[in-house]
Amino acid sequence: MDRNPKSIIEIIKSRTSCRTFQPTRLNEEDKTKIIEILKDIDLNSPFNEKEQNCRFEIVELENKRPEEKRKLGTYGFIKGANQFIIGLTRKSNYIKEEFGYIFEKLILDFTKHGFGTCWLGGTFNRANYAKTVNIEDNEHILCISPIGIPADSRRLSDKLIRRAIKAKKRKKWDVLFFEESINNSLTEKSAGKYAIPLEMVRLAPSAGNKQPWRILKENDKNNFHFYWIFGKNISYNKLHKVDMGIAVCHFDLIVKELGLKGNWKIEQESPYNFDKFKYVITWNGE
Ligand SMILES: Cc1cc2nc3c(=O)[nH]c(=O)nc-3n(C[C@H](O)[C@H](O)[C@H](O)COP(=O)(O)O)c2cc1C
Known part of the structure; x- marks a missing residue:
């Protein structure tokens, strides 16, 4: 070991x-x-x-x-x-x-x-x-x-x-990360120095490996809004807030490790409104 x-x-x-x-x-x-x-x-x-x-x-x-x-x-x-x-x-x-x-x-x-x-x-x-x-x-x-x-x-x-919950697999970038609108996927290239923190969110564990995290980056800014998406299974939905804490942990530890400056803020109102997405927190990067 x-x-x-x-x-x-x-x-x-x-x-x-x-x-x-x-x-x-x-x-x-x-x-x-x-x-x-x-x-x-x-x-x-x-x-x-x-x-x-x-x-x-x-x-x-x-x-x-x-x-x-x-x-x-x-x-x-x-x-x-x-x-x-x-x-x-x-x-x-x-x-x-x-x-x-x-x-x-x-x-x-x-x-x-x-x-x-x-x-x-x-x-x-x-x-x-x-x-x-x-x-x-x-x-x-x-x-x-x-x-x-x-x-x-x-x-x-x-x-x-592990096979039943496809524990090894993770959803791809285009399903999880967006820029300005959910119709526009965020690429690793346009994520720039935030590509690694986002990739570490993608690798995070989640209940039933449901990977409920959805992250939206503002155009031309390093502001990342964290959301979770409702699923069909109510018992998993209950654990999605825990999953979001895990995602924020990975992102936060990595931005610190990479020396990226910024701060966390919970906005009073969701910066964007999406039907099935529930807003959690925002990283405002410098
Ligand atoms: C909040 C949370 C609850 C979980 N609950 C269970 C559980 O009750 N039983 C279980 O076998 N695995 C549980 N898991 C483990 C997940 O199934 C596992 O993290 C996921 O399939 C990804 O696999 P990995 O952790 O090997 O990367 C849970 C994970 C999280 C994050």
Whole structure:
């Protein structure tokens, strides 16, 4: 396993969801590293101003009996992992987007250190996981992820899941990115120095690999408006705000890595009006 620190671009390119982990127990060094990463987490995002409404706990399943594990809904489906990161949120404006941003940053940090992870927003039992952590009355488990050392090869069931959701595939630029109007696709050439941040959005994980992000660039300006598109599946639509937080995370980390200056702003009204597109946030680049 490559455990050398890499650039964010390389980390994003190398990350894939992991559902098959090495069955051996994590050694003390790895456990300490996981705790350290969680402790150092930066809870700021372009979506929050002062209040921070998410936090993360780690759940250890090593000593739990198989019946207990089975009730959690991840048993068998996620193989070999004995530790899960639980993402807890309190109700607030933009909490789903904020959570997506922060949890993805955490996931990329784990990836950088050679750990495998898998965003889980649907395929686990929320009520039973809630019993494994100290959850406050006003808190809710939004998503979780197993954490461990990836197995050398994926199991058949893992491969089948990936094949069913076409996990390797991403939509092309002309479906995702536009200039001035949704009738005009944005090319990598006209994106200029923003081609890499946009490409890193394109590679982002999303619930069911639905890739709901749509980004519109203003003509002759480096202003990028982030939207998401409604799909037919309501349960996925619920997670699209989380997906948008992940997309903003990738874009933001890359513009920082490339030294591109600008700032994030949530406009009161959508800069453009499109039937099925829901406005989220704007990057105003210099
Ligand atoms: C918000 C969110 C929720 C997800 N929920 C699940 C889930 O419940 N079960 C699952 O197997 N994968 C889940 N995934 C993983 C996606 O299926 C996966 O990211 C996508 O297929 C792309 O594959 P990749 O991550 O390997 O690039 C989720 C991903 C995101 C971003």
